[in-house]
Amino acid sequence: MLGRRAVALLQLLLDRAGLPVSKDALVHAAWGGSAMADNNLTVQIAALRKVLSSEAAADNWIETLPRRGYRYVGPAVTRSDPGEARLGPPLLLPNKASIAVLPFSNLSGNPEHRYLADGMVDDVISGLSRIKSLFVAARNSSFTYRGEAVDVQRVGRELGVRYVLEGSVRKEGGRVRVTATLIDSQTGAQIWAERYDRSSGDIFALQDEIAQSVVGSMAPSVRRAEIDRVKRKRPESLDAYDLVLRAQMDVDSGMPEQVARALTLLERAIALDPSYALAHGNAAMCHHCLFLRAGLQEANRAASIDHARSAMLHGSDDAAALTLAGFSLGMDGHDRGAAFTALEAALSISPSSALAYILGSVILGWGGEPERAIEWSEKGLRLSPFDPWAFAAYDAQAMSHGLLGNHEEACRAAYRSVQANPAHSITYVQLAAALVRLDRLSEARAAAARVLELHPSFRFGRHFSGVNCAPALAESLGKALREAGLPE
Structure with a gap:
C-alpha cells in the first residue's frame, strides 16, 4: 500500500505524463516545505516502481532523467479529477508579472487552526494587490484549489498567471512555523522559498509580520524572474513595461556606465508612455547616480528632480515610483520633507516595501x-x-x-x-x-x-x-x- 507522499508523487507524474518533472517539483508536491533527507525522494520513487511492478509488471513506467528528475512513460490513465470542471482554454497571461496565492496547508493536526492559514493567505494577497506592477488572482479563484494536490502548471493555465505561491502553516504550543514557495507555473521551477518561525503570542500581529515578510521578500524575486524572462525576448517586441524591466538590473547596479545604458531604455519607455510613473522613477535614480558618481553635473541633478516630480504626478498609487521619487527629492533636491511625504505615501500603499x-x-x-x-x-x-x-x-x-x-x-x-x-x-x-x-x-x-x-x-x-x-x-x-x- 502506498503512503500519501508516494501517492502525491504518482499524481504529479501522471498529471505531467510524458513530460520531465524536476526533483524540486516532486519534492514540493510530496513534502511541501518540510525538511527531508536527500534520499527520501529516491526511496519513494522506488516504492512506486515496486507497486507498479507487482501489479502490472510496469516498474519501467517511471523513467529516471539523470540530474533532471523523472518522467511517467506508461500508458495513458483516466482519472477523476476534482478540478476538471475548471478546465477550458488556457487564459492568456497579462502583460505584467502575474501571481496566484494558493491556500496554505494547515499542518497543525487541528482543523480549528485552518483560520490561521487562511488569514495568512488573505494578508499576502492583500499585500501583493498593492503592488501596481503585479496582477494578482482573486482570493475566491485561488481558494477553489483547497484540499487538492495541485499541479502548479495547471493552476497557471486555469488562472492565467505566471507565478504560484504555495505554503504551509504549523502551530505547536506557543510557536508557529510558516513556509512559502514561489514557483514559475510555466516551467515548474522554484523561484524562491523561505521558512518563518515565530511566537504565536499575538496571532494578528504575527499574521501581519509574516505577510509583510513574505510580500517584501517575494517582490524582488518576482522582479528578477520577470527581468530574466524579458531578457530572452526579441528586442523588437519590447513594450514600455518590458523596457523598464530590461533596464532594471542596470538601474539597481548604481554604476555610471550601467545606468547610462538603462537610461536609453527608460527614455524609450517614456516616449511610448509619457505617464509611466515607474519609468520616470527609475530615470530619476539613474540621474542621481550620474550626478554623484560622474562629476556632480548640475544637468543630472536637475533631471533627477524633474523625473522624480513626474513619477509623483503620475504614480500617486505606485509605491515603487513614489519610493524612487522620494529618494531623488531627498538626496538631489535636498528636500527631506518632500522625500518622506513620498516615502510614507509609498508605505501606506505597500507596507512591505523594503526599498x-x-x-x-x-x-x-x-x-x-x-x-x-x-x-x-x-x-x-x-x-x-x-x-x-x-x-x-x-x-x-x-x-x-x-x-x-x-x-x-x-x-x-x-x-x-x-x-x-x-x-x-x-x-x-x-x-x-x-x-x-x-x-x-x-x-x-x-x-x-x-x-x-x-x-x-x-x-x-x-x-x-x-x-x-x-x-x-x-x-x-x-x-x-x-x-x-x-x-x-
Missing part, C-alpha cells in the same frame, strides 16, 4: 538622524535581506553607527556593504572611516585607495555638499576620511 525603508535609511543617515536611519535600514533588510539595494542599507548603518560612536558596529556594517556591492565606491568610503576610528590605519588607507580606484574624481567635501550632509556627520566623517588619505 522604501532602505532608501529612506540613506536619506536619514546623511541627514544626521542615526537612530532612525538604523531602524529603517533594519526594517528594510528584514523584509528583503538579499535586495539589490541591501548595500545602501548597510551604508546607512555604517555612517550612523559611526556618528553614534559604535565603531565596531560601523565596521561590520561597512564590510557587509562591501560584500553586497564590491564595485560601489561609497561602500569603501564608509569602510575607510570605520577602520580609521578603530586605529587600523593601514587597512583604512587600502580602503581609501580602492575608493579612488573606483571613482578617481571623488572628493569627500564635494560629495557631502551633493548629498546635503548634516554638519555633525560631515565633521566626524570628514576627519576620519582625511586621516585615511582621501582628498577633500
